[in-house]
Amino acid sequence: MSVRHALLALLEQGPMYGYQLRTEFEGRTGSTWPLNIGQVYTTLARLERDGMIEAASDEAVAADESNGSNGDGGKRRYAITTDGRVEVATWFDEPVGRGEPPRDELAIKLAIAVTIPGVDVGSLVQRQRTATMNALHEYTRLKRSGSTDEPADLAWSLVLDSLIFNAEAEIRWLDHCEARLARRATPSRSTVAEEATR
Amino acid sequence: MTAPILTLAEVTRVHGAGAAEVRALRGVTVTAAPGELVAVMGPSGSGKSTLLNLAGGLDTPTSGDVVIDGTSLVRLSQSRRAALRRTSVGYVFQSFNLIPALTAAENVSLPLELDGVRRGEARDAALLALEEVGLSAAADRYPDDMSGGQQQRVAIARAIVGQRRLILADEPTGALDTATGEEVLKLLRSRVDAGAAGLLVTHDPRHAAWADRVVFLRDGLVVDESGRTRGPEDLLDVEGAR
Ligand SMILES: Nc1ncnc2c1ncn2[C@@H]1O[C@H](COP(=O)(O)OP(=O)(O)OP(=O)(O)O)[C@@H](O)[C@H]1O
Ligand SMILES: [Mg+2]
Numbered sequence: 001m002s003v004r005h006a007l008l009a010l011l012e013q014g015p016m017y018g019y020q021l022r023t024e025f026e027g028r029t030g031s032t033w034p035l036n037i038g039q040v041y042t043t044l045a046r047l048e049r050d051g052m053i054e055a056a057s058d059e060a061v062a063a064d065e066s067n068g069s070n071g072d073g074g075k076r077r078y079a080i081t082t083d084g085r086v087e088v089a090t091w092f093d094e095p096v097g098r099g100e101p102p103r104d105e106l107a108i109k110l111a112i113a114v115t116i117p118g119v120d121v122g123s124l125v126q127r128q129r130t131a132t133m134n135a136l137h138e139y140t141r142l143k144r145s146g147s148t149d150e151p152a153d154l155a156w157s158l159v160l161d162s163l164i165f166n167a168e169a170e171i172r173w174l175d176h177c178e179a180r181l182a183r184r185a186t187p188s189r190s191t192v193a194e195e196a197t198r
Numbered sequence: 199m200t201a202p203i204l205t206l207a208e209v210t211r212v213h214g215a216g217a218a219e220v221r222a223l224r225g226v227t228v229t230a231a232p233g234e235l236v237a238v239m240g241p242s243g244s245g246k247s248t249l250l251n252l253a254g255g256l257d258t259p260t261s262g263d264v265v266i267d268g269t270s271l272v273r274l275s276q277s278r279r280a281a282l283r284r285t286s287v288g289y290v291f292q293s294f295n296l297i298p299a300l301t302a303a304e305n306v307s308l309p310l311e312l313d314g315v316r317r318g319e320a321r322d323a324a325l326l327a328l329e330e331v332g333l334s335a336a337a338d339r340y341p342d343d344m345s346g347g348q349q350q351r352v353a354i355a356r357a358i359v360g361q362r363r364l365i366l367a368d369e370p371t372g373a374l375d376t377a378t379g380e381e382v383l384k385l386l387r388s389r390v391d392a393g394a395a396g397l398l399v400t401h402d403p404r405h406a407a408w409a410d411r412v413v414f415l416r417d418g419l420v421v422d423e424s425g426r427t428r429g430p431e432d433l434l435d436v437e438g439a440r
Contacts, residue, residue, distance in 0.1 A: 134424050136404065179241060
């Protein structure tokens with residue numbers, strides 16, 4: 001999972017506290033995927049269990065033990081282990097899998113809509129296009145509102161580009177759906193269903 | 199409230215008659231205020247170019263009104279309309295429409311000279327416009343010796359020369375790669391930010407996202423509009439806050 005690997009990769013830069021990791025993660029991704037601190041600590045606990053990280057050697061263990069049953073509160077600094085470094089290297093080396101496409105709610109919605117009588121697919125497509133266009137407009141505005149070549153800015157700007165390209169792809173796909181739907185002269189419900197199941 | 203520079207009010211445009219009749223626009227209302235860039239999107243044949251041609255007075259509506267800076271185009275004589283077009287409206291087309299036998303500066307100053315501006319004055323204005331699009335150094339080069347992106351920047355300089363208040367662009371980035379297309383968008387955007395109004399026809403969602411609003415056309419009708427939040431009222435608020 002990407003948060004796990006992202007945190008691990010950040011720890012490769014040096015030992016850090018949980019809240020520091022959250023700040024670093026969000027700085028690089030522009031709070032696009034906000035992490036709650038609980039999620040950070042859960043992830044860290046799992047990474048420790050799996051031997052990827054350990055308490056930083058210079059830590060006062062006492063501080064950690066006074067911290068309740070989880071023993072992983074804000075006072076603990078984590079360092080990456082050798083296994084952790086191998087895991088990070090593997091993460092960077094291997095492409096992100098596309099074998100199983102992530103579930104796409106819109107594609108599912110449209111696939112179902114074209115097969116069910118009485119759904120106004122044209123309006124559905126248009127409403128979605130407007131909504132996605134609004135999102136794209138907002139990303140573009142954020143991008144225009146300045147980026148420097150500072151590494152953290154660059155990282156955030158690239159994340160924005162990814163959102164922009166994804167929104168663009170969605171709009172183009174909607175245009176394509178609309179054109180396909182329009183191309184059938186008088187679309188009776190049954191032909192819609194036939195085409196969708198083809 | 200800021201008066202719009204461009205108003206298309208309930209315009210229709212019917213081509214041909216009888217069986218060959220094509221209703222390219224069927225009652226479309228679009229406005230563009232100073233500082234506002236409006237994108238027009240829609241499938242092929244939905245009436246985008248027709249809309250732009252009406253906005254620029256290159257074509258007249260079958261019914262409805264086109265108003266530029268308070269002047270109704272439909273009530274103007276042919277020659278008065280042409281004059282208003284030359285002084286107030288700048289066009290950018292997909293194919294840059296530059297004249298190959300003229301240098302960049304000559305291409306840009308041409309509309310001014312046609313409008314009776316003295317040659318030296320026209321050239322000064324052209325050089326200013328070329329500077330605005332980052333092409334000062336290429337003023338005396340010919341279109342054929344320039345890249346597509348440079349030619350399109352010359353076309354934009356020609357559209358904005360002489361402080362034109364309404365910029366109309368029909369697929370201005372169509373023939374350009376994404377990065378160059380984005381440069382062209384930036385130029386349009388900055389000119390509009392400086393107080394012009396813009397109407398931009400595009401198929402590219404990423405370019406439409408540079409606009410303040412996107413009007414979606416289908417079969418000659420506006421079917422939806424995005425980004426309505428930054429309307430003229432909001433613009434006024436921004437000004438009031440300054
Ligand atoms: N001079 C004309 N005579 C007859 N029909 C015309 C004329 N100009 C345009 N049309 C028709 O009007 C409709 C709208 O055309 P328009 O050029 O505005 O579409 P568009 O949205 O710009 O399309 P595209 O994306 O392909 O450029 C089309 O059906 C077109 O065939
Ligand atoms: Mg067209």
